[in-house]
Structure formats: structure tokens, C-alpha cells
């Protein structure tokens with residue numbers, strides 16, 4: 001592969017592919033040659049330090065995935081049976097699983113019809129005496145309404161955990177995701193703003209929490225403790241150095257990846273923003289999105305369902321994805337009577353358009369033309 005090339009299949013426009021270059025390969029090979037291949041050493045520490053600093057936070061604790069970052073964050077809060085954790089129903093199953101894995105009870109909430117993020121009023125209504133944490137997902141890269149959520153959590157001693165897996169570089173009132181206080185969990189899966197292959201990180205500026213996260217990710221072994229001495233139930237969630245080397249190399253180009261994602265979003269807004277029946281995620285004042293994914297809600301006025309649109313442009317070589325299947329509609333949830341109309345509507349009508357780092361202006365123009373039937 002040449003510099004800047006991707007694993008793309010000839011001619012087909014994928015939703016998101018990583019852009020890997022010669023520097024990335026050199027970083028991984030040099031780390032391999034150094035002998036530091038496991039979850040300790042200078043590359044892991046360097047990636048933690050560099051990514052946390054880029055976010056504007058003090059500490060980063062690297063993990064094996066965004067899913068394990070979420071589990072680690074909730075475990076570090078010492079949540080357990082009897083505790084309730086509020087989360088949006090419109091999200092990835094990783095959030096639900098993290099709550100279940102610590103033994104706490106997930107409490108679902110609906111999302112806002114404009115931003116598609118957790119609705120602070122719904123959160124307020126869901127709080128009980130047992131609520132210990134809220135996991136707020138910055139859906140598709142758009143920061144949630146942190147101030148309104150804090151108004152609910154801070155006064156009640158509830159911890160607000162941010163799922164920033166999709167929100168690298170997104171800002172809320174000028175502050176990057178990861179620097180908004182508390183704990184923020186990132187993913188470095190292949191389709192994210194930067195990738196480690198697989199990987200995640202919990203970012204915080206709280207020294208005590210950072211230490212707890214670090215110990216728990218290392219089988220609950222204190223730094224400097226006697227070998228094989230463990231304080232409690234921990235995990236091996238250490239990010240391998242080879243993955244950290246790739247992530248650290250990618251981090252050097254994150255600003256250009258962010259610029260590409262924002263350019264794609266601007267192209268879609270320009271080309272599709274006034275098409276009847278298509279609605280994009282609202283961008284509230286004072287907030288910038290990472291535009292990890294450009295999602296569109298497709299309603300009757302478009303003349304075609306999201307599913308049919310996906311099939312039609314798929315035949316023209318353009319991939320799409322549906323929105324997340326809400327948690328209360330998952331097979332594991334059973335057939336309860338829970339109803340979250342906004343999330344259900346978005347789950348049925350939402351479509352993610354190609355949004356990845358690999359796209360060119362021409363690719364996005366081709367998607368726009370295909371969506372409006374000029375492809």
C-alpha cells in the first residue's frame with residue numbers, strides 16, 4: 001500500500017475505512033523491533049500521555065477496546081448490585097454490557113429528537129435514590145448537553161460518565177471531549193477518527209480515579225507492588241504496545257482526519273440539507289461534532305424508506321449502515337412494554353452515510369448524487 005492508501009475495495013464506497021501510511025507501519029515495526037510488544041512500556045505510556053494531552057486532560061489509561069474502557073470506568077466507580085445506571089436506549093450494546101458486567105441495573109432513557117443524544121428531562125425523570133451514574137453517549141460524535149445533564153447529576157452526587165468513543169476532537173463550549181470533567185471513554189476501532197486496530201482509553205483529570213483505573217486494568221495490582229500481589233477483582237485490559245504505537249502514529253494526523261470528517265459533513269449538508277424528507281443531526285450552538293458518522297433521518301416526504309434508499313445506493317456501490325438498534329428492542333431485552341418513541345423512530349428511519357477518513361470530495365459527491373437519484 002502506498003502512503004495514505006486504504007484497504008478499500010476498488011470502486012466501492014465504504015462507510016469508514018482507516019487511512020494507514022508509511023509512518024504508521026514504521027511505528028509498529030520499530031516497536032516490534034524494540035521488544036516491547038505487550039501492555040507495558042514507552043509506547044503505551046507515550047500514547048496515553050499524548051492522547052490525554054491532546055484532549056486537554058491529565059491522564060489516559062489505555063485499554064483493549066472502547067467496550068473495555070466503559071467497563072473499566074464503571075468498575076472504577078465501584079458500582080455493583082443495587083446501583084442504577086442511566087443510559088440512552090439509542091446506543092451500542094457496549095454501554096448496556098458495561099453496566100451489566102459491574103452487576104448494576106441499566107435504566108434506559110429516550111433521546112432528544114433534534115440532537116439524538118440523551119434527553120436531560122428524561123434523565124431527570126429516571127433518577128431514583130439508587131441512581132449512581134449516568135453514561136452520556138456523544139452520539140455519532142456530537143457532544144451531549146453536558147451542562148443540562150450536570151444540573152441533574154452534580155446536585156445528587158451522581159457521576160456523569162461520557163461515552164466519547166465516537167467523539168475524538170468534538171468540542172463543548174470550546175473544550176474537547178475528554179476535558180469536560182469526570183471520565184470519558186474513547187474507542188480506537190478501525191472506523192474511528194484514529195485507530196489502534198482495536199483499542200480504547202479512559203481519559204480523566206482526576207488523579208485518584210486514574211490510579212484506580214490503572215490498577216484495575218492491570219489485574220488490580222498497584223504500581224510498585226510486589227509481583228503477583230492483587231488487591232481485588234481486576235481485569236487484564238492492557239493495550240498492547242503494538243496497538244499503542246499505531247494509535248500514537250495516527251494521533252499525529254488526527255487534525256487532518258477531523259478536517260476530512262468535517263468537510264464530508266459540510267458537503268452532505270450542502271448537497272442534501274434541503275432535500276425534503278431528509279433530516280441531519282442538529283448542531284446546537286457552542287458545540288462542534290467530530291462528525292464521526294453523518295446520519296440522516298429519512299421520512300415519508302423523501303418518497304423512499306431508509307431501507308430502500310440503502311438498497312438502491314448499495315446497488316450503485318455505496319455502503320451505508322442503519323442507526324443503532326435501541327437497547328429495548330434487542331432480543332436479549334425480552335418483550336417488555338418499554339416505549340421510547342424518539343429512539344424507535346430514529347432506529348427505524350436512520351441511515352449512516354459514508355463518513356470515514358478515506359473519503360475524497362468526489363466520493364462524497366457520488367454519494368450525494370446517488371441519494372438524490374442522479375447517480
Ligand SMILES: Cc1ncc(COP(=O)(O)O)c(C=O)c1O
Pocket residue numbers: 065066067068091092094095137163165166187188189199200
Ligand atoms: C458509542 C460507542 N461506545 C462504545 C463503543 C465500543 O467501542 P469498541 O468497538 O472499541 O469496543 C463504540 C464502538 O463503535 C461506540 O460507537
